[in-house]
Each structure stands twice: as structure tokens, then as C-alpha cells.
Amino acid sequence: MAELFARDTLSSQRWRRRLVPNQPFVVGRTTSIFPVSWDKQVSSKHASLTWNGVQLEVRKIEEAVNPVFYDSRPRISFMLDPGKHFVIGHTEFLLENSEPTMPLPHRSPKTEVTIRPEEIRATSFRKTPGRIELLTELVSKMTASTDHEQLLTIMLQQLLQGIPHSTDVVLLEKEKSEVAAYIPVAWDSRDGISTPGGCSQGLIENATKTQMCVLHVWPVDSDSDASDYTQVAGHDWAMCIPLKIKLHQEAALYISGTRAQLDGNLPEVELLQDDIKFAELVGSTFANLSRNLALERRQSQLNQFFTPGLLDHVVTDLESFLAPREAELMVMFCDLRGFTSAAEEHFDRLIPYLNQTSETLSLITSAILAQQGVIGDFHGDAVMGFWGWPVPMEENPLGAIQAAWELVQKLAGEDFLCGESAPKAGIGMAAGPAVAGMIGSRDQVKVTAFGPTVNLASRIEGLTKPLGIPLLLDENVVAKLQCHPSMPPSSFVRLGCFRLAGLRHPTQVFTVNTGDHDWVPTFSQALVQFEDGDWQSAGRLLQEIPGSFGPGKLLTQFMQQHQQRPPADWDGVIARTGK
Structure with a gap:
């Protein structure tokens, strides 16, 4: 076990810290874990160090004022062997690589x-x-x-x-x-x-x-x-x-x-x-x-995933309350659009793009937490949130759709069915059984959910791009929401039945009906005829739909790819081979 021992040569002040292999750290007057507060000749951040398991790599930070002495000479960087030391100001740093003697058996004391x-x-x-x-x-x-x-x-x-x-x-x-x-x-x-x-x-x-x-x-x-x-x-x-x-x-x-x-x-x-x-x-x-x-x-770690109000439900010990278990969840994936390509095109300005993305991710997480949801995970520039654990969805049945709608308004605008520009984010939602809970060590916490429902929500989010609709829901989400008096059947528009990549069972996909477009019933009728195999009638109705409406465009292209004739094994399901 390697340790760094620091002692003030002018007083009795000292500390000893265990070193973790390949984990860089900084020694300085104000650093949190390796502070040398007693020595004014040590800069706030003076040297960067890394223990590789054999030697300690020491590098003086460019902004540090005073030199780092090794072998009585000032050095910018060097490798330190166990048993050797270096000096900054009047502080000596000794590298030790020794194990203490384990407890020994003995006979009775006097x-x-x-x-x-x-x-x-x-x-x-x-x-x-x-x-x-x-x-x-x-x-x-x-x-x-x-x-x-x-x-x-x-x-x-x-x-x-x-x-x-x-x-x-x-x-x-x-x-x-x-x-x-x-x-x-x-x-x-x-x-x-x-x-x-x-x-x-x-x-x-x-x-x-x-x-x-x-x-x-x-x-x-x-x-x-x-x-x-x-x-x-x-x-x-x-x-x-x-x-x-x-x-x-x-x-x-x-x-x-x-x-x-x-x-x-x-x-x-x-x-x-x-x-x-x-x-x-x-x-x-x-x-x-x-x-x-x-x-x-x-x-502090839990606050990244839960709101204080959600943690107020803890009536027993925290470990039991947050233990992984199967629950009925409503899962939401929200993925930002365009960041990856923009980062590739402007690699010399990654920090500004990263800051912009961080601000948008914060907007997403705030919307989830505000509706008593749980932040499940980050997947690159996507956020996964869910409802139904650790408290049942009945406690806030509309929380998920309210969070999703808030994000739609902020990232895509209310008129999202025929938006003039591509949405800035895609949101996919699915409901069903999944395992959710807190996993990890006692000091390092990760809250997540996993199971078919989570995979389905991710796939539905991927469908927002080809459909051009930023908010998509599966039939289970719609069924649960329609149980609420404020969400009648007309609140949603069915967009089709899809067999999503990697999934065996087809999924009915919906979006929210804002009631602003009088052609929505025409699309619904065209969709029924499309699924029944009457593609000629479906095609005529789809001509009445605005060309900017992505689902209508997708149906038209699908029929054109099959020469306006349904396949022999046509079952009304559109198969998707990619996410």
C-alpha cells in the first residue's frame, strides 16, 4: 500500500494519505484532500501527482510560483521511488510503500x-x-x-x-x-x-x-x-x-x-x-x-436523482426504501438533437458546445424532478427519467406527461405536429414492469431502472427522428393516462403500429393531440385504411394531410416502396430495422 506522507519541517503539522493507482490528484495549499495549509510557499494548486503502482509521477503546475525540489535540485517533472522524498517550501513529501503488520495473536495480559x-x-x-x-x-x-x-x-x-x-x-x-x-x-x-x-x-x-x-x-x-x-x-x-x-x-x-x-x-x-x-x-x-x-x-448524491419531496416518503430505513425491486414504471427518454454532428464540425469549440449541452440537460433534469420523477441515467446527450419507484405512480399519475409536455414546449414549441424546423429533442415514453432501485456501494450511489419497458422507451425515442414528432408514447402510457378524468381519448393521436428494432412484439405509437388541426381525423382514417390494406383509399386521404406531417409522409413513402400494394403477409405493422 502506497502512501504520501507530508510534514512541516518547522512544526509538528503533518498528514498521511493513501494513494490509489492511476488516480491523479493535486497537492496545494487549498486542495481538499491533499492540503498543505501550513506552508505559504506552497501555491493553491502546486503539483499534480499520479501513483502508477510502482512510482509516483510528480509534475509542477505551471501557475505554481515556487519550485519543487528533488535531489536538492528544482524539477518540473520527475518519477519518485518509494522511500524517496521531494520538497516544496518548508514541507517535505515522503513516498512510502509499506504494509502495516496485521493483528497478531497473544496470550493473556497482566x-x-x-x-x-x-x-x-x-x-x-x-x-x-x-x-x-x-x-x-x-x-x-x-x-x-x-x-x-x-x-x-x-x-x-x-x-x-x-x-x-x-x-x-x-x-x-x-x-x-x-x-x-x-x-x-x-x-x-x-x-x-x-x-x-x-x-x-x-x-x-x-x-x-x-x-x-x-x-x-x-x-x-x-x-x-x-x-x-x-x-x-x-x-x-x-x-x-x-x-x-x-x-x-x-x-x-x-x-x-x-x-x-x-x-x-x-x-x-x-x-x-x-x-x-x-x-x-x-x-x-x-x-x-x-x-x-x-x-x-x-x-447530495441522492438529490441528483430525487427531489426532497420524494425523499420525504421515507418512513423506514433508507436502504430498504431504495432497494431494487420490480415496479410498474413510466419511463421517459429525452435525447438532444444535433449535438454530436455539431461537435464533430466544430471540434475546436467543444467547450462552448459542452456548456450549451449541459444547460439543456439541466433543463431536462429539472423538468423531471419538478414532477417528482427520478433521474435514472445519462446516456451521452440523453437523459432517462422514470416514475413509479420508489413511490407508486398513483401518487402523481400525470407527472410524466406534464414533464414531457413542458420539455416539448421549451425545445420544440406547442405546434410540434407540423413544425417548420426540426425539433431540438426527441422524447419517448413507455409504461410497464421494470426493476428499479439504488445500486452500488454505500458511498457511491447509482439509481437506475432496467428491463423491457426501459428498452422500449429508448426505441420509441429513436422513432421520433424519422417521424419528425418530438413526443411519442406507447399504448400502455396512453391507457394509464386516459384513466385520469382530465385526459379523454381525444387527447392522443395514434400514429401507427411499429415493430421496433430488436423487439419481437409490435408497439402502437401515439402522440399528444393539441386540437389545433382539423385534418387529424383524416389522418386517423387514412391510418386505419393503410393497416387494413386499402392503400389506394389511404393514399387519397393522405394527400389532404400537410406534407410537413412526418407520420403521413412515412406512410406515403412506405406504400411507394411497395409499389402501392401491401405485401402478401401484410399485418398492418411497419418494421423498423434501425433505432
Whole structure:
């Protein structure tokens, strides 16, 4: 495991960060995860770094004022091997690639103290020199932190400062595996550089299974029987405090060191109990703030998919409420038109086109969220939204069509049946069963839906281009909407029956009838005759339809391709081979 260790050569300030292979990051005075706030000679963004699994690539950012020194010489870029360091200002950056020793088995300690966390908080410090000040400083620093790594660094340093006879501090997290062992994930030591030795496996198991704060003391006098007791990593005392951090991560704080110096008449174990109280307060503060940050991050992520009103429906735990399940959904795909070709033609102006597209995508997502829909996914310059999960469609039965109509008005205009210009977006909607839910890890959330209904909505959206109609619906959407008193049968116009690419069953496709065109009934009659095989009558009626009406044009072209005669196996369905 590779880590970057940064320390101020003029003070005790430092941090240690784990490196992720092939994930670039920036070191600077104001960067969020790798900040060097103590050194004014470090620019806001000073160097870009990438760990490739073997070496650390370091590149000075052009805007950075002061040089980056490696091997006592200023460098613009270089490759750093583990064990080597570079310097910016009065800050030294050391690359380490070492694994901490895993917990080790041991025999019984000389003394064991087990205390419930609530009992610790109810007692007072026996000796409090400087600890109240440290705790006040801790709260101030931690509440100003913006991420888990910053909280972790502050906690480890405050523990070493507040427990002078401690040597190592280790945070262990429980693995998500069958073995479910606790493994070291972060640590700090008195000298700031050394990798901690092994922790006591028995002590960790005792504390985590009982959810107690446990202290072990091993003998150090030469007269004791060494065969009865075993020290761990050269330490004669250690304590372990169970924690719950992030959202649901089980963890343990392990602190160890050499024998405490007795102060007056205070017994040794009582002195270490003071240390337990201090460590428990620091650890619980860290754990609470870590969970708060994780919840804020989760809420921020969920806000990208849900409106606050939708999340107000949560009456049980969030995990169960958002778990994937089968539901009756209404799915909408909205795809922007012309961006791909424009980007190819004006590749030298990609940023302006990207900004324009982002603004339009924001308009689409806002319309979906405003109607209590869920943002399911982004497919290039297309957005997928759906209704029916996590709450049933009955809660907002017209939400989907209202969102779609708002987008039609903003992107195509109300007179979309015979628009003078091509629509700026295509919207396809389908209704039916699908699986929807939140998938991913606890910290990285993705909400989506999948199943035949989703595929059908995507295919219907693709049909908007050849038909020239920006809003198309399948028969299930129309059936559900017609159940509402405000949506009579005349609200929709059937445009034909299509067998869409990749789908076996034909689909009746509709659009919204604005009531502004008196030729709509004529088209409906022509469509019936076309499907019945009376193409001569259908052709005569279609001549009365405006040439800019895409569905009428498509029927005319289809009949011309077949020499005005229906095929022998004609069933009234138009097969589409492409999206």
C-alpha cells in the first residue's frame, strides 16, 4: 500500500494519505484532500501527482510560483521511488510503500480493564492538564473539515498529542468478507514516519465483540514469567475502542505505547483509564462527524436523482426504501438533437458546445424532478427519467406527461405536429414492469431502472427522428393516462403500429393531440385504411394531410416502396430495422 506522507519541517503539522493507482490528484495549499495549509510557499494548486503502482509521477503546475525540489535540485517533472522524498517550501513529501503488520495473536495480559462507552462519558478526568484544551481544539478543527481523510488525520494527531506515552495509533476497519477480520487502514506514530507494528488480535476481538472499550497491560519487570504473558510489537499497554464510522462501517481505534509515568499517588491503571476516556471522546467525535459527512454526501448524491419531496416518503430505513425491486414504471427518454454532428464540425469549440449541452440537460433534469420523477441515467446527450419507484405512480399519475409536455414546449414549441424546423429533442415514453432501485456501494450511489419497458422507451425515442414528432408514447402510457378524468381519448393521436428494432412484439405509437388541426381525423382514417390494406383509399386521404406531417409522409413513402400494394403477409405493422 502506497502512501504520501507530508510534514512541516518547522512544526509538528503533518498528514498521511493513501494513494490509489492511476488516480491523479493535486497537492496545494487549498486542495481538499491533499492540503498543505501550513506552508505559504506552497501555491493553491502546486503539483499534480499520479501513483502508477510502482512510482509516483510528480509534475509542477505551471501557475505554481515556487519550485519543487528533488535531489536538492528544482524539477518540473520527475518519477519518485518509494522511500524517496521531494520538497516544496518548508514541507517535505515522503513516498512510502509499506504494509502495516496485521493483528497478531497473544496470550493473556497482566491487567485487563473493560469499560462501557457510556460509563466512560459519565466519569470525570482524574488529571486534566491540557486535555480540555485539546478537546476544544479537536472539535474546532473537525467541524471545519470537509472530508473523511481530514477528520482522520486530525484524530490520529490529537490522540498522540493528548496521550504522551502513546507510540502508535491505528484505525482498523472490518473487512466485508466471510473472514470479516479487522485490517489497518490508517495510522500515525510518535515520530510521524515509522509504520506501526502488529496489534493484539485478542484485544481487538474482545473490544469489537463486546462493543466495550478495553485496556490491556503487559508486564515489563524482569521478575515476571515471560512465558505467561506476551507483549505486542514492543509495547506494554494497548487499548481498543470500537467505532462505527462513515455510514455503516465497523471500525476500531487501537492505541499502544510504553509504560506510563506514574503521577503522584495515581495508580497506573487509573492513569490509563484517563487515557481511555480521552481516546473514547476523540474517537466518538471522529465517528459522529464521519457519519455526518457520509450522510451529507449521500444526501447530495441522492438529490441528483430525487427531489426532497420524494425523499420525504421515507418512513423506514433508507436502504430498504431504495432497494431494487420490480415496479410498474413510466419511463421517459429525452435525447438532444444535433449535438454530436455539431461537435464533430466544430471540434475546436467543444467547450462552448459542452456548456450549451449541459444547460439543456439541466433543463431536462429539472423538468423531471419538478414532477417528482427520478433521474435514472445519462446516456451521452440523453437523459432517462422514470416514475413509479420508489413511490407508486398513483401518487402523481400525470407527472410524466406534464414533464414531457413542458420539455416539448421549451425545445420544440406547442405546434410540434407540423413544425417548420426540426425539433431540438426527441422524447419517448413507455409504461410497464421494470426493476428499479439504488445500486452500488454505500458511498457511491447509482439509481437506475432496467428491463423491457426501459428498452422500449429508448426505441420509441429513436422513432421520433424519422417521424419528425418530438413526443411519442406507447399504448400502455396512453391507457394509464386516459384513466385520469382530465385526459379523454381525444387527447392522443395514434400514429401507427411499429415493430421496433430488436423487439419481437409490435408497439402502437401515439402522440399528444393539441386540437389545433382539423385534418387529424383524416389522418386517423387514412391510418386505419393503410393497416387494413386499402392503400389506394389511404393514399387519397393522405394527400389532404400537410406534407410537413412526418407520420403521413412515412406512410406515403412506405406504400411507394411497395409499389402501392401491401405485401402478401401484410399485418398492418411497419418494421423498423434501425433505432
